[in-house]
Amino acid sequence: LxxxxxxxxxxxxxxxxxxxxxxxxxxxxxxxxxxxxxxxxxxxxxxxxxxxxxxxxxxxxxxxxxxxxxxxxxxxxxxxxxxxxxxxxxxxxxxxxxxxxxxxxxxxxxxxxxxxxxxxxxxxxxxDDRHFYATVREFAAHAQGRKQLRLEYWYRELRQRHGVLMQRSPDGTMSKLPVGDQWNFDADNRAAFGRDGPGLLPAPMRFAPDDITLEVIRVVREHFPTHPGDLDAFDWPVTRAEALRALSDFIDHRLPLFGQFQDAIWPGEPWLYHSRLAAAMNLKLLNPREVVNAAEAAFHSGHAPLPAVEGFIRQILGWREYVRGIYWTQMPAYAERNALEAHADLPAFYWTGDTPMACLKDAIGQTLKLGYAHHIQRLMVTGLYALLLGVKPQQVHEWYLGVYVDAVEWVELPNVLGMSQFADGGLMASKPYAASGAYIARQSPLCNQCRFKPTQSTGDAACPFTVLYWDFVARHEDLLARNPRTVMQVRNLARKSEADRAEVAEKAQALREGRWPAPDKAT
Ligand code: FAD
Missing domain, CATH: 3.40.50.620 (HUPs)
Known part of the structure; x- marks a missing residue:
């Protein structure tokens, strides 16, 4: 041979x-x-x-x-x-x-x-893995000599280098300017669904298990009976032909509203306008170029608006390439980082969804059932709670790597350790994504179904997110005060009375010990 x-x-x-x-x-x-x-x-x-x-x-x-x-x-x-x-x-x-x-x-x-x-x-x-737009060497060259890495600069560089969503003169020559004269449409892409909800959503294409998949399901149940997650709803694309159909289905039916509702959460609606393509790309059934090109073509044909298309392409050409560069230039030390010195254990309810908090119950329940949650659920519900509670980043990493069908370490680890837990001390993200329950209340109606009140950090109905948020700000006051993007959080903390601060600290400690803030009414 x-x-x-x-x-x-x-x-x-x-x-x-x-x-x-x-x-x-x-x-x-x-x-x-x-x-x-x-x-x-x-x-x-x-x-x-x-x-x-x-x-x-x-x-x-x-x-x-x-x-x-x-x-x-x-x-x-x-x-x-x-x-x-x-x-x-x-x-x-x-x-x-x-x-x-x-x-x-x-x-x-x-x-x-x-x-x-x-x-x-x-x-x-x-x-070299030419699946990616950039080599790790190119990323390392970009990173060299920079005090801080920021997605935005890397993303712009890749757009220019690969001519994605760039202006062209009539003879086809590419300029250095982005289409629409704007690199970033994030401000257009943060809508929540109104009181009436998302209405009739375009259900994504399903791929019913064929004989091979049914056999695999049997083998997995037999070999890993105690591993988390449910196989009853398994409907992922498992071949390149299926992945291409899933891509067309997304471009035709969900891309036009992808941007607008990118950050919204609606209970019982896991897919919303998301693409469901991460797993197919990560297994290399789909090439990111064909995904990005299909999205760009949908803009040029008038099928999808620029904010949606730019927002979608930023995730793939931007974030996906960025986190890969971080992983391969920082490993193996990266996996051990714990900049916030977080040492608590991951609460057991992450493996069952058994918690009185409606938002966590919804996100975790859906994750275990489908192997999927969208970005804001991962970052601002499950990730946020672990960050605020102070869970050891390596335990958070292991949870994410296990439960999502699209989880592979090069993309999962920087997202968890860097973006969500700030365990790399700001290498990847410019600030800790710390927020109170009020953020979740803005993006979803889940707080209306919850016994805790997102605006309250004291009293019987105090929301664990809000309690832990103020406790987090207090525990990391020095760090947050040094960063212009978070200094306001510290100033707001200073307005709280001593008594409130003491109650927050006490409730936060109870949460770390697995006790709920309200005199316990059973869930
Ligand atoms: P869409 O919302 O439709 O986005 C389109 C595509 O953009 C995705 O398919 C994905 O390829 C890419 N993308 C979007 N956000 C990111 C990002 N932050 N980093 C890299 N690529 C991105 N993505 C994974 O592929 N595997 C993971 O294990 C993973 N773990 C994550 C853990 C945390 C804590 C967070 C905050 C994010 C994680 N992500 C991960 C990124 C993102 O949440 C998923 O890619 C996305 O939710 C997958 O669903 P989708 O295909 O419907 O994505």
Whole structure:
């Protein structure tokens, strides 16, 4: 065997760099399903099922393309259940001249492949992942010499470099100016649904499980019976063809209102105008260029307004590339950071949804049922509560990595540790996203269904978010006072009476000990 082309579970792209020069006469592909990847950090059932189903469908596509394949199934009797041990055994049996692979997305996985190859004395030809617009080297060059990293500068650079939503002269020459003379339409993109709610929403296309997925669901239930999450509602795209249909469905039906309602929450409506495309992109079933190009074309054809299209493209060309750059330039130290010195345990209700707080119950319940919550639920409900409570960032990270179907470490870790928990001390985000229950009340009607009052930080109906918010401001007064974007929070705290501050501290402590602020009425 000349090359053993290693394809990881999130590298399901027939055109990946690892296949350049592939010759079926002398090369073969290697893929392995191993329990270790679901137990190293507990992976929820929906997430594991999505990975395995997409891998098995990709194996079919490889065979159809005539590429010889060595594929390990989770239920193979002699499966040793770690990537390292499986690869080691295959290297010994197949004796390839070299391993070829596209740069892995996960730091730990990459270390383990390198170690196995070294021990077996097999050279590794690792190739750039051209799925992304930018290489890690380009990001590192951008970051070099900057005191602070900010999404906005990186995003503008990529828009100019790749000609996305840029003005052009009649002869097609690109200018340095953005379409609409504005880089950012965030101010247009913060609407909540009014009192009457979102009305009739365009339901996203569903992908009912086929025989392969049904078999995977059975295997996942059998192997990981205690892992969180529900498989009854599984309907994710698991092939490239399905992912392309999901993309068209989003562009046609939800993109036009994506921007406006990007930050809104409505109970019982998990999808709203979101794309549901993160998992398909992260598994590489979809290329971000085709997603961005489809959105830009929808603007040029008049189908979708600029604020919606810019807001959507910013997430992919901007945030997605930005967090990848942060991950790969900062690992492995990044994973250990804990700038706010947060040491509390993640409350047990994150694994059950069993809490009297309506917003958390809704977001966690939906997460466990579907493996999905949209950005504002992740950032400003589940993430916010952990930040305010002072949960150890590594525990928060493990929860997020397990429960979302789109979770892969290079994107999940910076979002959790950096953006949501401020554990990197401001490398990624310009301020801690600390807010009181009033924020949730503005974005959703959930507070109307809750026994706690978002405006209150004292008294029996005090909202845990609001209590913990003031406690957070008090605990991090010095840090927040130094930042012009948060100094007002400290000034507002100074207006509170000593008695109120003492009550807040006491209630916050009770919450950290798992006791609710009101004299406990059962949930
Ligand atoms: P949409 O709302 O339709 O957005 C479009 C696309 O933009 C997404 O599919 C995604 O590819 C990209 N995107 C949006 N926001 C971000 C972001 N902040 N960083 C990177 N890409 C972004 N995204 C993941 O893909 N995997 C994760 O594990 C993940 N964990 C997160 C954890 C926290 C605490 C937070 C705050 C955000 C996280 N995100 C993660 C980002 C974002 O919340 C999800 O990408 C999004 O909710 C997925 O749903 P969607 O496909 O419907 O996205």
């Amino acid at each position: 000349r090359h053993l082309v290693v394809v990881l579970g999130d590298q399901l792209d027939l055109d990946a760099a690892a296949f350049d020069g592939f010759d079926a006469a002398v090369d073969a592909v290697w893929m392995a399903e191993v329990a270790g990847e679901s137990t190293r950090i507990t992976s929820g059932q929906p997430r594991t099922a999505l990975f395995l189903s997409a891998m098995r469908h990709f194996a079919q596509a490889l065979r159809a393309a005539g590429r010889p394949l060595h594929y390990r199934q989770l239920d193979d009797a002699d499966n040793t259940h770690t990537l390292a041990s499986e690869l080691q055994a295959s290297l010994a049996a197949l004796k390839p001249e070299a391993i070829v692979l596209t740069a892995p997305g996960d730091w730990q996985v990459w270390q383990s492949i390198k170690a196995v190859a070294k021990a077996a004395e097999v050279p590794v030809d690792v190739r």
